[in-house]
Amino acid sequence: LIESGAEEHYPRKFSRLNKYFGINNNKTYYLEELKPSNDLTIDKKFILIHLDEKFKDILNINLHFDIFLKKLSNKTDYKIILTSFNNYHNYYKNLDIQKIPFSMVDQHDLSKLKLLILEDVPLEDFYNLIKKSSLNISCHAGFLVHSSLLNNIQTIDILNENDVRWLNTWITKNEAYKIIYKSKKNKKISIGEILNNLISTINEI
Numbered sequence: 001l002i003e004s005g006a007e008e009h010y011p012r013k014f015s016r017l018n019k020y021f022g023i024n025n026n027k028t029y030y031l032e033e034l035k036p037s038n039d040l041t042i043d044k045k046f047i048l049i050h051l052d053e054k055f056k057d058i059l060n061i062n063l064h065f066d067i068f069l070k071k072l073s074n075k076t077d078y079k080i081i082l083t084s085f086n087n088y089h090n091y092y093k094n095l096d097i098q099k100i101p102f103s104m105v106d107q108h109d110l111s112k113l114k115l116l117i118l119e120d121v122p123l124e125d126f127y128n129l130i131k132k133s134s135l136n137i138s139c140h141a142g143f144l145v146h147s148s149l150l151n152n153i154q155t156i157d158i159l160n161e162n163d164v165r166w167l168n169t170w171i172t173k174n175e176a177y178k179i180i181y182k183s184k185k186n187k188k189i190s191i192g193e194i195l196n197n198l199i200s201t202i203n204e205i
Helices: 010-021 065-074 102-107 123-132 142-150 161-168 191-204
Strands: 046-050 079-084 099-101 115-119 135-138 154-160 177-184
Touching: 046 123, 065 079, 065 115, 065 191, 079 123, 099 102, 102 115, 123 142, 135 142, 142 154, 154 161, 154 191, 161 177, 177 191
Parallel strands: 046 079, 046 135, 079 115, 099 115, 135 154, 154 177
Antiparallel strands: none
16 A cells, blocks of 8 residues: 555554554554663763664675774764674674674673673663663664653654654654665765764754
């Protein structure tokens, strides 16, 4: 239906079904509380960025991605925590940023790091970070986006313009949700331009 041009929005449909089950609220996100294995104490407000396979199609992502991340860190007062899970892509391997396996996180003083990567974060602990952050960013990592909006956290989705129609059918939009494009009209946007757009958007929040 969506591919044929029909307008669909599944959260809205879910809300309409609520009345048939005696549910008297407009919630469209439900998730059982997940108990973290390590309830990290973060010394200051932080931005969470999840790095996965959806970053690899960004123009020039393999060239100096770490330089742009360090620029982003320098342009904001927030600590920046990047997360990954089994990430073996070249753009990730090339990052010259301290990588800390989550299983060894207690051996590090996170208060001394303004920019870091937490590797192989278990789902429960990932959710805990999402809830504690001031802003969550990803290339539409579904769990991050929906968990972030469930908890009313500022959320930035980095998307290809031609994917927006489909993804919008699943998103319960609110003022906390913003989009930055990594391509428009099938023309890729460079990682440098995307990071500059991120800086501008963060400053507006």
